[in-house]
Amino acid sequence: MQRRYTIAREAGIDRLYHFAAFDMARIYPIVAFNRLYFSRPCGFSDAWDCRPFFDIGRIDDSSWREETAQWLERLYAHGLSELTPVARERFRRLLRENGEILRRMVTEANAMAGWMNDVFRIFCLSAYADHPLNWALYTNRHTGVCLEFETSTVFFAEAAQVTYRDEYPAMPLKIKQEEDALLPILAKPSHWSYESEYRLIAQERSKKLNHQTLIADDHWVRFPGQSLKSIIVGCMMGKNEREAIKALVKHAPTPIALKQAIKVPSRYELRIVPLA
Numbered sequence: 001m002q003r004r005y006t007i008a009r010e011a012g013i014d015r016l017y018h019f020a021a022f023d024m025a026r027i028y029p030i031v032a033f034n035r036l037y038f039s040r041p042c043g044f045s046d047a048w049d050c051r052p053f054f055d056i057g058r059i060d061d062s063s064w065r066e067e068t069a070q071w072l073e074r075l076y077a078h079g080l081s082e083l084t085p086v087a088r089e090r091f092r093r094l095l096r097e098n099g100e101i102l103r104r105m106v107t108e109a110n111a112m113a114g115w116m117n118d119v120f121r122i123f124c125l126s127a128y129a130d131h132p133l134n135w136a137l138y139t140n141r142h143t144g145v146c147l148e149f150e151t152s153t154v155f156f157a158e159a160a161q162v163t164y165r166d167e168y169p170a171m172p173l174k175i176k177q178e179e180d181a182l183l184p185i186l187a188k189p190s191h192w193s194y195e196s197e198y199r200l201i202a203q204e205r206s207k208k209l210n211h212q213t214l215i216a217d218d219h220w221v222r223f224p225g226q227s228l229k230s231i232i233v234g235c236m237m238g239k240n241e242r243e244a245i246k247a248l249v250k251h252a253p254t255p256i257a258l259k260q261a262i263k264v265p266s267r268y269e270l271r272i273v274p275l276a
Contacts, residue, residue: 005186008198009157015229016125016156016198018147019138022241024248027145027231031252034225038121038202038216041185045137046192048168050116050184056106065102069095072105119207120185121216125149125159127196130270134195135234135261142236142261145245153224155214159198164190230257232272242275 008016020026029035041050058064072095073080080088094101126134135142151157160182169183185201202214202221214221231249233242249256258275 005163005182006161007157008151008159008161011127011161013127013159013198014151015129016127016149016151016159017129017134017232018123018125018149019134019144020147021138021140021144022237023144024244027245028248029220030147030228031231031248031256034223034228035220036123036200036223037219038123038200038214038221039219040117041120041122042117044122046188048189050120050122056103059099059103059106065096065099068102068106072102072109116184119203119209120213121202121204121219121221122185123200123202123221125156125198125200127198129232129272130261131194131196132268132270135270139234142234143238143241144234145237146232146234146261147228148230148232148257148259149223149227150229151227153227155223156200156227159200160186162195162197162199163187164193166190225254228254228256230259232259232261233275235261235263235270246275 026037029037044050069092073092080091083091095105096102128134129146129148135144135146139145149156151159163186165187166189169187182201186199188195188197200214200221202216203209204219205215205217208215231245233245246258249258259272260275261270261272263269264271
C-alpha cells in the first residue's frame with residue numbers, strides 16, 4: 001500500500017533540528033542515554049494541531065450512514081462489550097435509525113483530541129537550524145538549544161514531513177489506511193510553513209493501536225546515539241548554561257560537536273558557527 005506522506009529521506013534532507021528550552025532533565029537523557037522525550041499533542045501551541053475533524057455533510061446518505069455506524073461500533077467496541085446483548089443491539093439500531101443520535105456521536109468523535117493525547121506522542125523537528133522564529137518560540141527566547149540529528153539512520157530518515165494548508169483535513173470516519181489516523185498529526189495551517197517541520201510519531205506502549213509507528217515508554221523513545229551530531233546553543237544563553245552543556249558533551253558516549261547561533265550584524269538573521 002503506497003504511503004501518502006513524504007519522509008525526510010525522500011525529501012533529500014540530511015539533517016534535522018530540534019529546538020528546546022534549556023532543561024537538563026530533558027537534555028541529559030538525550031546525550032547520556034540516547035533517549036528522546038516525545039510530547040503529548042495537547043501541549044502544542046496551535047489551536048488546530050492534532051485535533052481531528054470528521055465530515056458529517058453526508059449524514060442523509062444511507063450508505064454513508066451505514067459505513068459511519070460500523071465505524072462507530074468499532075470505535076466504541078470496548079464500551080459495547082460491557083453492555084448486555086439486548087443493549088448492544090439497541091445501540092446498533094439507534095445508530096442506523098436515529099439520524100440525530102448519529103449526528104451527535106459524529107460530533108463527539110470530532111472531539112477525539114483526548115483520545116489522540118492518550119495514544120500518540122510526537123517529537124518535532126525542522127529542516128533548518130537558523131530560523132529566528134523557531135529559536136524565539138521553542139528555546140525560551142534564544143536561551144535554549146537546537147539539537148542537530150543526521151538522517152543517515154532509518155530512525156530519523158523516516159521522519160514524516162508536515163504539510164501546510166488553508167483547510168483542515170477531514171478524516172474519513174472509515175479509516176482505510178493507517179495514514180488516515182495520522183492526517184491531523186501531519187497537517188498544520190499555512191502560516192506555520194516557515195517551520196519546515198518534520199515529525200517522529202510514536203504510540204504509548206500501553207495504548208498502541210495496530211499502526212506501525214515508534215513505541216514510547218512513558219513518553220521516552222530510544223534513538224541511535226550516533227545520529228546526534230551537534231548541540232547548538234542560543235545566542236542569548238547564559239554563561240553558566242553554556243558551561244553545563246560543555247561539561248555534558250565532554251562526557252558523551254559518542255562525539256558531539258558544539259555550535260552556537262550568533263546574530264548577523266545589521267541584519268535580522270542568525271548564523272550557526274562553532275562554539276568559541
